[in-house]
Amino acid sequence: MKHTISLFLTLVAFWLLNSGHYSLLILSLGFASxxxxxxxxxxxxxxxxxxxxIYLSRKIFGYYIWLIKEIIKANITVVKHIWLGEKSISPTLKAIKVSQKTDMGKVIYANSITLTPGTVAIDIVDNEITVHALLYKDIESLEIGEMDRRVTLLER
Structure with missing residues (x-):
């Protein structure tokens, strides 16, 4: 029931934000739809x-702030290596172990990897994500596991 109420509230907010018209007729049609x-x-x-x-709603905003900071840092690094030329990059393909237990957690982790410039999650198989990185140091930072740890905290 709480999931249905959450869906209802999300749809109402989406309708009201996109509609821009608050006459009785429009509100009635929105409620009916x-x-x-x-x-x-x-x-x-x-x-x-x-x-x-729903369990993500309280924790996700802190994660978003951290992820945006990481995206900005990765953008700066990628631009720097574009200026330095192709000799400064070290393209790498590697399978990274994940600690997430749910499919939702694994997808959030893979999407977070892909959102970060210079890295792309290619495949998820069981408890591994195959990642392509522009720089080997990006693979090393994923193996250290800060992003993995933060996504795992979202699951709990």
Whole structure:
């Protein structure tokens, strides 16, 4: 039930932010369409802890701030190596162990790797993510595990 309420509140907020019109007719049509979506989602049985990860809502903003800082630092590093030329890069492909237990955690980790410039998560198999990095030091920093640790904390 809490997942359905979360979906309802998310859809209401999305509707109100995008609509920009608050007449009774528009609000009634918005409420009717949200109710229809909730009925369809309930009949399809798609509202669960994976589709509505409420447990992430409190912790995710701190992670976003940390990730944005890492993205900015990686952008600066990539630009520096573009200026230095191809002799300064060391492209590497390696499988990195992950400590996340849920599929959601593994996907957040893989997406975080891909969002960081200079690294791309290519594949997730069991408890490993295959990563391509522009610099070998990026692979080393992933092996140290700060990003992995922070994503694992989101899961709990």
């Amino acid at each position: 949200i109710a229809l979506i909730l009925v369809i989602a309930h009949k399809m049985d798609v509202v669960d802890h994976e589709s509505q990860p």
